[in-house]
Amino acid sequence: MFAVHCGTEVGFSGPAPRTYRSSEWAERGFCPTCGTHLFYRLLQGDEYILPVGVFQDQAFQLANEVFIDEKPAYYELKNQTKKFTGKQVFEMFASR
Known part of the structure; x- marks a missing residue:
């Protein structure tokens, strides 16, 4: 998503x-x-x-990818992004 x-x-x-x-x-x-x-x-x-x-009619730039450890191996996004595993995402939100 x-x-x-x-x-x-x-x-x-x-x-x-x-x-x-x-x-x-x-x-x-x-x-x-x-x-x-x-x-x-x-x-x-x-x-x-x-x-x-x-x-x-909005332009967006992809900045982060989350749950990267669950990403299918058959695709890779072209631009450089910050990548977070599921564990890192949950830790990040737990600290807020």
Whole structure:
């Protein structure tokens, strides 16, 4: 999944998203009309992470790759990024 870290100040137009607690430390939001996944929110720190597909006409530069230890061996992204294993990701968020 390609996602954008959007911080805490996120607003939505249209019907208010519905949410469900997907783990002890995060919840997911979706459109109540069509079911489209809209965000992943870290409960500690209230940080929103949105899939790039919800943005139209925006340019993004890939900066980080997470769960790199679970990446299929048959692909490699072209640009240089910071790479984090799953363990490193969980440690990073646990320290916030």
